[in-house]
Amino acid sequence: MAPRLKIAIVEQDEDRARLIVDGLSAAGDYDITVLGDATSLTRRLAAIDPDVVLIDIADPSRDALEMLSLASGARERPVAMFVDRSDDETTRAAIEAGLSAYVVDGLAPARIKPVMDAAIARFNMVSQMKSELDAVKSALAERKIVDRAKGLLMQARGISEDEAYTLLRRTAMGQGRKLADVAQALVTAAELLK
Amino acid sequence: MSLEPVRCGFIPLVDCAPLAVARDLGFAAEEGIALILEKQPSWSALRDALVFGLTDCAHMLSPVPVAMSLGLGGLPTRIDALMVLSVNGNVIGVRPEIAAAMRADGWSGRFDDPRGTGEHLIRATGGALRLAVPFPFSMHAELVYHWLGALGVSAPGGLDMRTVPPPLMPRALARGEIDAFCVGEPWGSYAVEQGSGELILPGAAIWAFAPEKVLAARHDWVETNPDTAGRLMRALARASRWLSDRGNRAMAGDLLSRPEYLDVPPMIIDRALAGRIITARRGLEAEAPNFLHFHAKAATFPWRSQAAWIASNIARRTGLDRGEAIATGKRAFRSDLYRRNLAPLGIDMPGASEKLEGSLRRAEAVASSRGHMILGPDSFFDETVFDPDTP
Known part of the structure; x- marks a missing residue:
């Protein structure tokens, strides 16, 4: 039987890393290492000597991994960016999920495929969670700014909270702008006039 | 339309x-x-x-x-x-400690002396220079290999060449993981502003037309x-x-x-556009000819x-x-x-699509489709002349 595949995951966010590790562990028996710190990445990777390296496409330290594909020393194993032209579907799915993978040359596609599939599924899940989190955060931020704008209007014009809100909303609709944008403009202007 | x-x-x-x-x-x-x-x-x-x-x-x-x-x-x-x-636009920078060691050893601090500055850098790092470039295939890497190679230092023996993304370079310098970098602007000037780096040479001083x-x-x-x-x-x-x-x-x-685009203050960007580079925090402005074309x-x-x-x-x-x-x-x-x-x-189009790289030590008029065009300088600091037809 072939030895366990060694997989290295480059990911600074601990929660994301854990999600990816869990997904891979569920898919098979792998020897997984997480590299959380981007510094001296290549040296540490050389020490681990993984078969597969998984990294977020948007991670700027990806460029350091490009060095791996140039390793030409006798003891170093050549690494290719995963993307087997014969499996365009997996490649495209990986790119769309924001995943890039570096795979040691000569590894059988049948051994890589389950790793890629599991990693793609997790990367998709992680990015979906991130966009949901971002949406919640921005909704919170919007509510705060609208509250501040309402407060300013109530104070300046001596109107009720409901009236202030209606005024903001009517202005936004009249100008074809978002409520939060109008509120932000008001808050900014008030700060300038202070 | x-x-x-x-x-x-x-x-x-x-x-x-x-x-x-x-x-x-x-x-x-x-x-x-x-x-x-x-x-x-x-x-x-x-x-x-x-x-x-x-x-x-x-x-x-x-x-x-x-x-x-x-x-x-x-x-x-x-x-x-x-x-x-x-064309051009890169800078080479070092940790302030290295610049100080170079000065203590008699380095002039000039921004236009590839040979003297290179020799002092090699001495200050004791023959084990760790230098970062943004990408393995880059003009940064080519310039550094050419520069240090001409001064007798090459990878992997005397030169440990690394890849570090530009935004992470100041941190790598500050942590002492690298001694020097070659990077495109504004990241060199940005390192100067942060106090993590000092600029010692423009790329154009190695090859005047890269x-x-x-x-x-x-x-x-x-x-x-x-x-x-x-x-x-x-x-x-x-x-x-x-x-x-x-x-x-x-x-x-x-x-x-x-x-x-860059999300960096214009005063930092202007330095590269004008070819007037501030090489160290609270330092003087150095005139860098042909800095960026x-x-x-x-x-x-x-x-x-x-x-x-x-x-x-x-x-x-x-x-x-x-x-x-x-x-x-x-x-x-x-x-x-x-x-x-x-x-x-x-x-205006040049008469040929190939030239001897490095042969023009100053600006010269050469034949072109509309009469004459000004080319050069395109010289290498060590006077290398590259003829594409005689490899």
Whole structure:
């Protein structure tokens, strides 16, 4: 039987890393290492000597991994960016999920495929969670700014909270702008006039 | 008339200016193009987006199309360099402790002395220099190999060359993981402002005319969209000409400082645009001639001899056949398309598409399609002359 595949995951966010590790562990028996710190990445990777390296496409330290594909020393194993032209579907799915993978040359596609599939599924899940989190955060931020704008209007014009809100909303609709944008403009202007 | 969308990947650097100007000052729209600029997180991501067709073209390190034509780096894909977007513009910096050690050893602190500065740097790091560049296939790497190689230091023995993304370089310097870096502006000046680095040499002092970024596109895209490629090239040629006007510098700096581009204060960006570099915190301003060209001296022309020089160096380091690598690499620089697409714009064309790289020690007038054009200097600090025909 072939030895366990060694997989290295480059990911600074601990929660994301854990999600990816869990997904891979569920898919098979792998020897997984997480590299959380981007510094001296290549040296540490050389020490681990993984078969597969998984990294977020948007991670700027990806460029350091490009060095791996140039390793030409006798003891170093050549690494290719995963993307087997014969499996365009997996490649495209990986790119769309924001995943890039570096795979040691000569590894059988049948051994890589389950790793890629599991990693793609997790990367998709992680990015979906991130966009949901971002949406919640921005909704919170919007509510705060609208509250501040309402407060300013109530104070300046001596109107009720409901009236202030209606005024903001009517202005936004009249100008074809978002409520939060109008509120932000008001808050900014008030700060300038202070 | 509706505009044709063209998607272009770029990395936030001062030398993405022609793209920003082409979009925001309307040069692209004049050619019927809606230029969509997509900021990329890394050079490998920029390359992959181009290869997979997520973008149509890209602001690319000049050695990348050559390396890819040799089958190195990323997926085997034929990428063409349609024109040069910028010449020079890199700086070499060190940790302030290293600069101090160099001074204590009698270094002049001059910004225009590649030999003296290089020798002091080698001495100060005791023959084990750790130097970071942004990408393995980059003019940064080529310049450093050439510079230190001429001074007797080469990788892997005396030189530990690393890849560090520019935004992480100040941190790598501060933590003492690297001694020096070669990086494109504004990141060198940014390290100075942060107090993590001191600049010791402009790239132009090593090679006075180094093609830095190119406009790259997939060969098959260029073949199937010849008209679009031509209009894009004309828009960028006009943007480059606009950038060469001193009067437009302040506006270019303001434009680049915007969040969608560099998100760095214009006062830091202006240094590269004006070639006046502040080398150390609270330091003096150094005049750096030929620091960065967008247009002057036929800067946008993709000389096949430039591609040959890059291919020759990569071949030597990776053990490829040099003659074959040069022949293959040259094809990636499309001087033929440049002539075809930009001649109608009245742009002056050189008589040949290859030259002896490094032969001009000062500016000289040479024969061109419209009479004479000024080229040079393009010399190497060690007086190397590269003849693309005698590898």
